[in-house]
Amino acid sequence: MxxxxxxxxxxxxxxxxxxxxxxxxxxxxxxxxxxPETSGRFQLFYFLVNPENMIEKNADGEPVSKELAEKIYxxxxxxxxxxxxxxxxxxxLPMHPWEADYLLGQENVQIMEEQGILFALGHYxxxxxxxxxxxxxxxxxxxxxxxxxxxxxxxxxxxxxxxPELHRxxxxxxxxxxxxxxxxxxxxxEIDFMVDPAFMAVTFNGKVINGFNISIRRNPFQxxxxxxxxxxxxxxxxxxxxxxPSRLQNIITTTAEKLGQSVEKIAVExxxxxxxxxxxxxxxxxxxxxxxxxxxxxNVMIELDRNGFPAKIYFRDNQGFFFREGKxxxxxxxxxxxxxxxxxxxxxxxxxxxxxxYLVTNNILGVVNALGCxxxxxxxxxxxxxxxxFKELENxxxxxxxxxxxxxxxxxxxxNLITSLQNINEADESLEYPAVFLDTPNPLNKYFYxxxxxxxxxxxxxxxxxxxxxxxxxxxxxxxIDRDFxxxxxxxxxxxxxxxxxxDGPKRDLELWFRTILPGDEQHSFIGEVNGVPQFSFEPxxxxxxxxxxxxxxxxSDYGTHFFVAETRKDKKYSFESFQVALDYIFSLPxxxxxxxxxxxxxxxxxxxxxxxxxxxxxxxxxxxKTAYLTFCTRENYWEKCPESRLEVNNA
Numbered sequence: 001m002x003x004x005x006x007x008x009x010x011x012x013x014x015x016x017x018x019x020x021x022x023x024x025x026x027x028x029x030x031x032x033x034x035x036p037e038t039s040g041r042f043q044l045f046y047f048l049v050n051p052e053n054m055i056e057k058n059a060d061g062e063p064v065s066k067e068l069a070e071k072i073y074x075x076x077x078x079x080x081x082x083x084x085x086x087x088x089x090x091x092x093l094p095m096h097p098w099e100a101d102y103l104l105g106q107e108n109v110q111i112m113e114e115q116g117i118l119f120a121l122g123h124y125x126x127x128x129x130x131x132x133x134x135x136x137x138x139x140x141x142x143x144x145x146x147x148x149x150x151x152x153x154x155x156x157x158x159x160x161x162x163x164p165e166l167h168r169x170x171x172x173x174x175x176x177x178x179x180x181x182x183x184x185x186x187x188x189x190e191i192d193f194m195v196d197p198a199f200m201a202v203t204f205n206g207k208v209i210n211g212f213n214i215s216i217r218r219n220p221f222q223x224x225x226x227x228x229x230x231x232x233x234x235x236x237x238x239x240x241x242x243x244x245p246s247r248l249q250n251i252i253t254t255t256a257e258k259l260g261q262s263v264e265k266i267a268v269e270x271x272x273x274x275x276x277x278x279x280x281x282x283x284x285x286x287x288x289x290x291x292x293x294x295x296x297x298x299n300v301m302i303e304l305d306r307n308g309f310p311a312k313i314y315f316r317d318n319q320g321f322f323f324r325e326g327k328x329x330x331x332x333x334x335x336x337x338x339x340x341x342x343x344x345x346x347x348x349x350x351x352x353x354x355x356x357x358y359l360v361t362n363n364i365l366g367v368v369n370a371l372g373c374x375x376x377x378x379x380x381x382x383x384x385x386x387x388x389x390f391k392e393l394e395n396x397x398x399x400x401x402x403x404x405x406x407x408x409x410x411x412x413x414x415x416n417l418i419t420s421l422q423n424i425n426e427a428d429e430s431l432e433y434p435a436v437f438l439d440t441p442n443p444l445n446k447y448f449y450x451x452x453x454x455x456x457x458x459x460x461x462x463x464x465x466x467x468x469x470x471x472x473x474x475x476x477x478x479x480x481i482d483r484d485f486x487x488x489x490x491x492x493x494x495x496x497x498x499x500x501x502x503x504d505g506p507k508r509d510l511e512l513w514f515r516t517i518l519p520g521d522e523q524h525s526f527i528g529e530v531n532g533v534p535q536f537s538f539e540p541x542x543x544x545x546x547x548x549x550x551x552x553x554x555x556x557s558d559y560g561t562h563f564f565v566a567e568t569r570k571d572k573k574y575s576f577e578s579f580q581v582a583l584d585y586i587f588s589l590p591x592x593x594x595x596x597x598x599x600x601x602x603x604x605x606x607x608x609x610x611x612x613x614x615x616x617x618x619x620x621x622x623x624x625x626k627t628a629y630l631t632f633c634t635r636e637n638y639w640e641k642c643p644e645s646r647l648e649v650n651n652a
């Protein structure tokens with residue numbers, strides 16, 4: 001598949017937006033002519049502009065307008081040739097035809113025409129076709145791609161090139177020519193930066209008219225290179241169309257057949273290779289060189305080798321180049337004044353949340369989603385690979401990015417649905433990130449997710465222990481709503497349960513609660529039996545998903561438990577031994593780091609009990625439903641208090 005075929009194969013748009021193919025502003029023939037899905041081809045519209053009203057730069061040499069003049073002048077009709085001959089010093093400026101019509105309807109542009117500052121020539125020259133972004137256009141024989149401003153709401157924003165963004169493309173192009181840039185490219189040849197070295201802008205009365213802003217990109221897919229096996233990541237990750245297999249599925253299955261290996265093995269190896277290309281290089285570039293890029297699916301292209309495996313990554317989009325504050329002196333020394341116009345320095349505090357969204361949520365987990373949805377590999381296995389790839393870099397990362405990715409309970413995620421519904425134009429001020437960012441659970445925490453505790457998948461006994469001195473055997477099994485509901489409802493309505501559990505009430509309310517939590521990833525219920533008689537319950541929960549995790553610096557390996565003994569006869573309660581069995585089981589699972597407690601400050605007996613078991617008080621937390629002691633229990637503390645339990649756990 002050629003470069004442009006891959007670009008225009010993105011029929012559905014990327015998965016993280018509710019209206020990824022919206023083009024509000026295009027009507028009728030516009031949609032057919034200017035949409036990448038229809039492979040429309042069109043000539044550009046050209047203006048002549050007084051050089052005093054034009055800003056133009058090219059990091060690669062002469063102004064692009066000079067090159068365009070040599071190509072376009074011979075094709076002009078006689079009237080336009082005479083006009084240009086009368087104004088030989090004027091510069092030529094290309095424009096997307098739709099945007100040209102829009103601009104010609106603006107009052108300030110009409111005044112410029114009346115004053116002879118600007119002349120509209122019309123449609124001339126080579127035919128271009130839109131790439132996946134709609135506003136960036138491509139011709140297989142032209143050395144440049146042109147990224148235009150377009151007052152069309154693509155997804156939920158009018159896509160306007162802001163003046164500082166033009167300088168970002170120019171700045172990074174200049175920077176890559178320095179020793180800084182040469183060193184970066186030598187260290188990380190697996191990433192190719194498709195830069196926009198040139199730009200054009202038009203001013204009137206001292207102000208830039210954003211509609212005329214053009215970012216000009218080198219075209220690495222020109223001539224013979226047009227058939228290079230490079231594909232847009234978003235197109236690779238989209239679902240199959242009209243019942244046909246997705247492109248990713250075709251690549252994986254074809255490679256599996258070619259190499260004589262299973263589809264799942266090839267899918268996992270393919271993903272490992274992709275992680276190898278992007279995780280370590282991108283983290284090290286950020287740390288060593290200070291460069292951050294908006295690595296989302298729409299900005300990343302993958303070159304595949306002859307077996308279909310990822311061989312190289314291409315990053316594009318001048319808008320998405322930034323430098324972290326901590327390396328400002330380094331990049332400024334390489335290219336003095338680099339951020340004066342581009343506003344490309346980003347503070348360290350906001351870097352990790354936003355970078356995580358682009359690189360991990362949108363990009364890497366987009367690939368996980370595609371492999372999982374196509375049933376090519378197990379998502380949990382892929383998520384574990386992502387976690388390990390980042391965790392290996394935690395000690396060498398000085399930015400906090402890796403720690404944020406691997407340890408945070410929640411990530412910031414772009415609220416594309418909300419921005420669409422509220423009509424927020426996120427592109428207005430790109431550095432301010434006006435799009436709504438929401439907290440969403442960190443999926444990499446699933447590396448520590450214990451199915452045995454939260455989704456046991458059985459109703460039989462999972463652990464038992466005999467206490468010789470008491471002549472009792474205590475066993476635990478997962479809660480079975482059909483078998484245990486009536487009994488548990490009675491338990492929670494017992495007088496000693498009501499003050500602390502506060503789950504007394506109608507059966508329908510309790511049933512709704514169970515049927516809500518059991519399918520989720522937050523907690524599960526277990527029934528404890530003493531000599532075969534149900535006597536207590538405990539509820540392991542995962543603070544990464546439970547409300548408790550928001551009240552302290554929770555870790556993905558933390559687990560907590562609620563504990564309730566229904567038996568009221570003192571000589572038959574066996575509270576200490578029952579809680580031991582619960583902790584034995586919890587600490588037998590390798591995913592568990594420490595156990596959390598948050599018993600009400602009023603539950604004095606519970607506080608005494610857990611202290612005997614090794615819990616230590618860390619503080620008081622005030623939650624909506626109670627004020628509680630936050631307590632921690634590690635394996636070591638538990639085994640110190642109950643040394644016999646170490647043997648039980650090791651033998652479990």
